[in-house]
Structure formats: C-alpha cells, structure tokens
Amino acid sequence: MLGSTADSLFWMFRYIERVENTLCMIESGFQLYLLSSNNLYNEWDAILRTNSIRHHFLKKNNSLESLNIINFMFKEPKNLNNILLLIGKARENARRSRVSITSEVWEAINTCWLYLNEELNKKINENKIQIIIKNTREKIALIFGFLERSMLKNEILNFCYLGTFIERFDNTARILNTRYYLLMDEKKFRFEGYDNFQLEMILRSISSYRSFMWKNQNEIKANKVSYFLISDKDMPKSLMFCISETIKNLKSIHKKNFTKNNSYLNALSIQKRIKQKHTNFNNYSFLNGLFKINMTLAANIEDEFNFQ
Amino acid sequence: MTYITKKYDEAFINKNSVRTNYKKLINWFKNQDNNELRKKNSDAMKFFQNTGVSFKVYSNDDKENLIPFDIIPRIINYKEWDKIVKGITQRVLAINFFLNDIYSEQEIIKHEVIPVDLIQNNPAFLKQMIGFIPPKKTYNHISGIDLIKTNSDNFYVLEDNVRVPSGASYMIENRDTMIKLFPDLISRYKVFENRNYTKNLSEILKKSSPKKTNRNPNIVLLTPGIYNSAFFEHAFLADKLGIELVEGKDLRVINKYLNMKTIEGWKRVDVIYRRIDDIFLDPLSFKEDSFLGVPGLMEVYRNKNVTIANAPGTGISDDKSIYSYIPDIIKFYLGQKPILKNVKTFKCRVKDELKYVLDNLNKLVVKEVHGSGGYGMLVGPLASKTEISKFKNKIIKNPYNYIAQPTLSLSTCPIYTKKGLTSRHVDLRCFALLAKEKVTVTTGGLTRVALKKDSLVVNSSQGGGTKDTWILSS
Numbered sequence: 010m011l012g013s014t015a016d017s018l019f020w021m022f023r024y025i026e027r028v029e030n031t032l033c034m035i036e037s038g039f040q041l042y043l044l045s046s047n048n049l050y051n052e053w054d055a056i057l058r059t060n061s062i063r064h065h066f067l068k069k070n071n072s073l074e075s076l077n078i079i080n081f082m083f084k085e086p087k088n089l090n091n092i093l094l095l096i097g098k099a100r101e102n103a104r105r106s107r108v109s110i111t112s113e114v115w116e117a118i119n120t121c122w123l124y125l126n127e128e129l130n131k132k133i134n135e136n137k138i139q140i141i142i143k144n145t146r147e148k149i150a151l152i153f154g155f156l157e158r159s160m161l162k163n164e165i166l167n168f169c170y171l172g173t174f175i176e177r178f179d180n181t182a183r184i185l186n187t188r189y190y191l192l193m194d195e196k197k198f199r200f201e202g203y204d205n206f207q208l209e210m211i212l213r214s215i216s217s218y219r220s221f222m223w224k225n226q227n228e229i230k231a232n233k234v235s236y237f238l239i240s241d242k243d244m245p246k247s248l249m250f251c252i253s254e255t256i257k258n259l260k261s262i263h264k265k266n267f268t269k270n271n272s273y274l275n276a277l278s279i280q281k282r283i284k285q286k287h288t289n290f291n292n293y294s295f296l297n298g299l300f301k302i303n304m305t306l307a308a309n310i311e312d313e314f315n316f317q
Numbered sequence: 318m319t320y321i322t323k324k325y326d327e328a329f330i331n332k333n334s335v336r337t338n339y340k341k342l343i344n345w346f347k348n349q350d351n352n353e354l355r356k357k358n359s360d361a362m363k364f365f366q367n368t369g370v371s372f373k374v375y376s377n378d379d380k381e382n383l384i385p386f387d388i389i390p391r392i393i394n395y396k397e398w399d400k401i402v403k404g405i406t407q408r409v410l411a412i413n414f415f416l417n418d419i420y421s422e423q424e425i426i427k428h429e430v431i432p433v434d435l436i437q438n439n440p441a442f443l444k445q446m447i448g449f450i451p452p453k454k455t456y457n458h459i460s461g462i463d464l465i466k467t468n469s470d471n472f473y474v475l476e477d478n479v480r481v482p483s484g485a486s487y488m489i490e491n492r493d494t495m496i497k498l499f500p501d502l503i504s505r506y507k508v509f510e511n512r513n514y515t516k517n518l519s520e521i522l523k524k525s526s527p528k529k530t531n532r533n534p535n536i537v538l539l540t541p542g543i544y545n546s547a548f549f550e551h552a553f554l555a556d557k558l559g560i561e562l563v564e565g566k567d568l569r570v571i572n573k574y575l576n577m578k579t580i581e582g583w584k585r586v587d588v589i590y591r592r593i594d595d596i597f598l599d600p601l602s603f604k605e606d607s608f609l610g611v612p613g614l615m616e617v618y619r620n621k622n623v624t625i626a627n628a629p630g631t632g633i634s635d636d637k638s639i640y641s642y643i644p645d646i647i648k649f650y651l652g653q654k655p656i657l658k659n660v661k662t663f664k665c666r667v668k669d670e671l672k673y674v675l676d677n678l679n680k681l682v683v684k685e686v687h688g689s690g691g692y693g694m695l696v697g698p699l700a701s702k703t704e705i706s707k708f709k710n711k712i713i714k715n716p717y718n719y720i721a722q723p724t725l726s727l728s729t730c731p732i733y734t735k736k737g738l739t740s741r742h743v744d745l746r747c748f749a750l751l752a753k754e755k756v757t758v759t760t761g762g763l764t765r766v767a768l769k770k771d772s773l774v775v776n777s778s779q780g781g782g783t784k785d786t787w788i789l790s791s
Contacts, residue, residue, distance in 0.1 A: 010579055010580050011561055011563060011567050011579055011580075012567070012578045012579060012580055013563075013564070013566065013567050013578070015580050101543060104369070104543045104548065104552065105543055107369075107552035108552055108555045108560075108562045115368075115369065116367050116369075119369045120367050123366065123367070164580070262580070314580040315578050315580055315582070317566060
C-alpha cells in the first residue's frame with residue numbers, strides 16, 4: 010500500500026470521527042438552549058474551549074448566543090473545524106484513496122457530503138437543526154456499517170480504524186481536560202451550585218448518557234463518570250477502549266515487528282498509565298500527559314508508515 | 318412533440334419512418350409511461366451524483382460537474398461496426414509505425430511524404446526520444462479515435478487522440494446505468510459487452526512491461542491529482558485494473574529504477590499508465606517547475622527499466638496538422654488505402670489553403686493545431702462578425718497554429734426530453750489498445766451528444782452529454 014494512501018485513509022476517518030463528535034456537542038448545547046437552562050453559557054463556553062475555537066468565535070461575536078455558535082460550528086469559514094469543511098476534507102481524502110475503499114464506503118461518504126452541502130448551504134433554520142444532526146449521524150453510521158461489512162480485513166481497514174480511534178481518544182481527552190474540575194473527588198471539592206447536571210452534560214456531549222446510567226444504576230457521581238470516560242473498557246468512547254483498539258490495529262499492520270515501533274510503544278505506555286490509575290483520575294497533569302502522548306503517537310504513525 | 322430530422326438522423330428516416338436498428342427501441346419507447354421515464358432519467362443523474370461520476374470543468378470555483386447522461390441509447394449494427402474496427406486498426410498500426418520512424422530513421426521525411434518542418438518545428442516532437450526505441454516498439458498503447466457520421470454510408474475520423482485520451486470510464490458507467498434502469502430494453506437486442514475494456518487494458522499494460530521475469534509487473538496509474546478534470550476516470554480505472562493510483566510525489570528514482578513509496582518502504586515500478594502530459598513527466602527533462610512528474614524518470618525510461626504508456630512523444634501524431642497526412646501515412650507504412658476517411662482539412666501553413674480559409678471563415682470550423690476539449694476554436698457559421706475578425710488576426714499572426722475544416726452536417730440521434738424524443742448531433746469516441754502489433758478495439762464507445770439544439774459542440778467541457786452506445790451482434 011502507498012504511504013500516501015495510508016495517509017488519506019487515516020485522515021479521512023479522523024475527519025469523519027471529528028464530524029460525529031462535533032455534532033454530539035452541538036446537540037448537547039442545543040438541548041440546553043431549548044430548555045432555556047441557566048447553565049447554557051457555561052456549557053457553550055466549555056464546548057467552544059473543547060474545540061479550541063472559543064477565541065475565534067469571540068473575535069466575531071460579543072456574546073455566546075446559541076444560534077450563532079451553532080452556525081459557527083456548522084459552517085463558518087473562519088472556523089477551520091466547521092462541519093462543512095470537515096466533511097469536505099473527509100471526502101477529499103476518500104477521493105484520494107478511492108481505489109482502496111469499496112464503492113459502498115465511497116458512496117456513503119459522498120452522499121453524506123452531498124447532503125450536508127445541500128442543507129448547510131441554506132440558512133440553518135432552528136427547526137431543522139435536530140433533523141440535520143440526526144440524518145448526518147445516520148449517514149455516518151452507514152459509512153461505518155459499510156466499512157465493517159464491505160471491506161477486506163486488511164491493513165486498509167486498520168488505517169481507517171487507527172484514524173477513528175486516535176481522533177476519538179483526542180476528543181474524549183479534550184472533553185476531560187476542559188472540564189477536569191467538575192470531575193474532581195466530590196469529598197474534597199464542592200462548588201456552590203454544583204450539581205449533577207454538568208456531569209450529565211459531559212455524558213450527553215459524547216452521546217453516552219444512557220449507557221452510563223444503565224451501567225451505574227441511574228446514579229451520577231463524578232468518580233464514576235471519570236471511570237466511565239477514562240478506564241471503562243466496554244465504553245466505545247473511553248480512553249481505554251480507544252487505546253486498546255489502536256494497539257490492536259497497530260499490531261495487525263506491523264505483523265511481527267510491532268514491538269520495536271515507537272507508535273506501538275507509545276500506545277502501550279498510554280494503556281499502562283490508564284491501567285495504573287485507580288483513583289483521583291482527574292488530576293490535570295495526568296490527563297494532559299495522555300493527551301500529549303496521543304499526539305506523539307499520531308506523529309509516530311505518520312512517520313513509520315511513510316505518510317507524505 | 319413531433320420528431321424533426323433536418324440532417325441525417327440515425328434513428329428516423331422521417332418522422333413516420335424508423336430505421337431498422339431502432340425499430341424495437343422506438344416501439345418500446347411508445348409503450349413507456351412518460352412519468353416513469355422522467356423518474357428514471359432523474360434516477361440516472363442521481364446515480365451519477367452519488368457514485369461521484371463527475372467531470373471538473375476548469376474554472377475558478379471548485380465545483381464538480383456531472384456530465385449529463387441521456388437514456389436513449391445509440392445503436393450501430395455489426396456491419397457498420399466491422400468497418401470501423403478495420404479502419405481504426407489500420408490507423409493505430411500506421412500511427413505506431415510513424416512514431417517509431419520519425420524518432421529514428423525518418424524514412425517518411427526522406428521520401429518527402431511529410432514536410433520536415435512539420436516535425437522539426439512541432440512542440441509535440443520530443444527531441445529526448447530521438448534514437449530511442451521504446452519497450453516493445455510501442456508508442457500508442459491507448460488511443461481514443463473520434464468518429465463522426467454524415468450520411469448512411471460513412472463514418473469519418475475527426476481526431477486521433479493518443480496523448481491521454483479519456484472517456485472510457487463514462488462508457489462503462491453508461492452501460493452499467495442502462496442495465497440498471499432498462500434491463501427489459503437491452504435484453505430485446507443482442508448488444509456486445511464493452512466493459513471488458515479494463516480487462517484488455519490490464520493485459521496490454523502487462524505485455525508492455527520491460528521486465529523479462531514471469532512475475533507480474535507492478536503497474537501504476539499516474540494522475541495529476543484530485544483536482545484534475547478527469548480524476549474520476551483515473552480512480553475508476555486504477556480501481557478496475559487493481560493497480561495503485563499514484564501522484565508524482567509517491568514516486569522516486571532510486572538506483573536507476575523507478576520506485577513507489579509504500580507503508581513498508583520503496584517498491585519497484587515496472588509500468589506507468591500515465592495520465593499527465595509529456596511536459597510534466599520529468600522536471601529534469603522537460604518543464605523544470607513541474608511537481609506532477611518524477612525527477613529522473615526519462616533516464617530510467619531510456620535505460621528500459623520502466624515502460625511509460627503512452628510513450629513520451631506520442632502526442633505529435635494527434636497534432637491536427639499531422640492529422641491531414643494520416644491517409645498518406647497509412648499508405649506509406651501499410652501500402653493500403655485508408656478504410657476510414659478523414660474530414661477534409663485545410664492547412665493554414667500552406668499559402669493557397671490559408672487564402673481559402675481566410676476568405677471563407679464564416680463557413681469553416683477553425684481549430685488550433687494543439688488544441689483540445691473544444692477550446693480555442695472558431696465555429697464560423699455560429700460566430701459573430703467581430704469574433705470572425707478577431708480570429709482572422711490570430712490566424713494571420715501564426716498560420717502554422719491553425720487548420721480548418723468545413724462545417725460538417727453531423728448526424729443526429731434521438732435524445733430524451735420531458736416532451737418526448739428530439740434530435741441532437743452526436744459523435745463517437747472509440748477506444749483502441751495496442752500491444753505486440755495487435756490492436757483491440759473495444760466493441761462500443763462513448764457517444765457524445767450536443768445537448769443544445771443545433772449545437773455541434775459535443776465536448777463535455779462545453780456542456781455536451783453522453784449516451785450508451787450499442788453495437789448489435791446480429
């Protein structure tokens with residue numbers, strides 16, 4: 010396989026995953042807006058910081074007005090992580106690696122791009138936001154469905170999954186990083202007005218509220234949320250799950266030689282750190298450390314597999 | 318709506334009388350529900366949109382355009398087709414002999430069949446190829462021959478495209494679409510398969526490999542990248558051929574061989590099916606600032622360590638001024654009369670012919686010798702006085718750059734519109750493959766259709782569309 014093809018596959022799925030993650034955040038913010046929640050501004054503030062776009066947004070806007078933020082996240086050209094741009098980049102990479110993916114996967118990506126272009130190039134109507142999010146998430150599910158069902162189980166697929174899980178790890182780590190103070194041990198830190206609502210919002214922002222409640226008998230506690238997001242090996246958005254999948258895919262590509270590669274060694278060190286952490290998950294330096302090694306890991310992959 | 322036939326129409330003799338080839342089709346059409354057809358017509362476009370069958374027109378925006386597809390097939394019977402195959406085979410072989418000759422002994426010039434300046438002063442003549450015999454003595458592995466019909470008897474050759482002809486992917490997609498949409502119609506006829514084009518292409522590329530071992534050669538398709546107008550076709554063909562789609566940046570010359578950068582390191586390349594022009598192939602030999610090619614590629618090629626298909630320098634033979642000599646070329650190398658006729662061509666480089674052209678611009682189609690895609694041409698009968706006078710100055714300034722042809726009454730075929738069938742002008746691009754002096758012409762081709770009423774410009778870059786082309790086996 011060409012190094013440049015691996016590059017395209019990897020980034021195609023980083024961008025697709027980023028679209029999905031951004032949609033989840035828009036949805037959680039939009040729900041609060043509909044309920045006219047008191048926490049609305051804090052929530053948008055956290056979302057913008059998680060995406061590293063708060064500064065850019067406030068350059069153009071004086072206040073955290075919900076619909077402006079949603080518009081900004083969907084299609085503002087100044088926001089380099091806007092949904093329209095991300096899906097365009099995903100499709101561009103899909104075109105570059107068109108020979109490596111099946112026509113089913115290609116068509117699923119292409120139709121998702123066509124759909125978003127049609128919807129987002131019109132004025133975004135308040136009544137349509139939820140429909141757009143729902144339809145897009147369904148189209149993304151179709152991409153992953155065809156990826157699983159129509160592709161050969163070889164290194165092409167491994168690179169698609171590497172992109173997916175590196176990006177997902179990054180996203181969960183960012184969310185934890187932005188809101189680590191909420192997740193500190195309740196006994197030591199109690200904020201005035203602090204309630205479970207914000208913890209709930211963290212879960213909602215990664216679309217994992219229901220599964221958390223199901224696993225934890227409808228009881229929200231900071232340390233349980235932390236465990237769920239960081240160490241729970243069953244939770245598809247947890248750091249532990251993401252890094253385990255990354256390791257699995259790296260092993261598969263490298264075949265026998267994986268033990269010598271920096272990407273594998275770094276992935277293993279992330280997994281080890283998470284395993285060793287049993288309490289006080291939310292120490293800022295711990296999270297920040299994981300976040301940084303994941304970035305190094307991504308760079309290792311680009312280097313080891315001759316990306317451009 | 319009444320079907321009006323002003324010129325030679327391939328389906329209708331007149332509004333009440335249908336030609337044999339089209340009888341089943343027209344009967345079938347009469348029994349179709351128009352709403353249903355309308356839906357299928359839009360399904361076809363949706364199918365192209367979703368699968369990303371697109372064509373980028375060079376412009377300032379990033380928009381990708383769909384080539385309009387017409388659901389009414391063009392039908393050609395076997396007798397007509399047989400003549401086309403024989404004619405194309407003859408041309409393709411003659412062109413290959415011609416290319417081998419002008420880059421070596423130049424017998425054709427010595428025998429004064431072709432004037433020397435037509436070769437020497439031609440930018441498409443590559444001095445780097447002089448004295449070099451390409452692997453397997455093959456230059457034009459892949460040709461796209463454009464034909465037009467003016468009456469019931471004759472197809473004429475309009476152009477021999479041998480630089481980087483495109484369109485085969487649309488030919489295949491058109492067939493796929495027709496089978497999906499109208500299985501009941503296609504099964505009424507005995508239509509030849511055309512989708513074996515990619516299998517044949519794969520075979521001739523394998524045969525062209527300079528390598529002597531039995532191991533399968535490593536073939537790649539070299540594309541300028543995703544922003545190229547024909548990128549869809551590059552990806553489509555690489556996919557069907559099961560080969561890597563590479564850009565210049567994926568390739569490097571290492572130890573006299575060409576290699577591609579894989580996830581496991583460098584891997585040797587034996588054959589390049591290139592879809593970039595000569596001048597971009599190697600910045601060390603041609604255009605210095607080109608990023609599309611590979612530095613040192615020509616040296617590897619000259620050492621016969623890689624095959625480039627089509628060979629560099631092939632372009633000279635589809636130059637429009639050489640075109641007018643193709644009948645002489647056929648005669649010189651094969652000792653045969655051309656089976657397919659050329660369109661009468663006036664060479665502006667010849668004094669008398671220039672005078673005729675300048676005096677009759679309003680009747681002629683004038684083309685740039687190196688132009689393509691319908692750009693840089695003047696369609697006299699449709700041009701305004703100002704346009705004609707501007708063009709006249711251009712010709713006078715550089716007559717060597719132009720040829721002229723009479724405005725031909727291109728045949729028409731029916732296309733589908735919401736109001737029913739209507740006639741439009743068509744041409745036909747046929748695809749021929751050459752290996753070891755054997756020519757394979759794909760049974761079918763790409764019919765291009767001018768969608769605007771009375772328009773003669775069928776190029777997709779100028780708003781033309783395409784339709785499936787059925788060659789009947791009996």
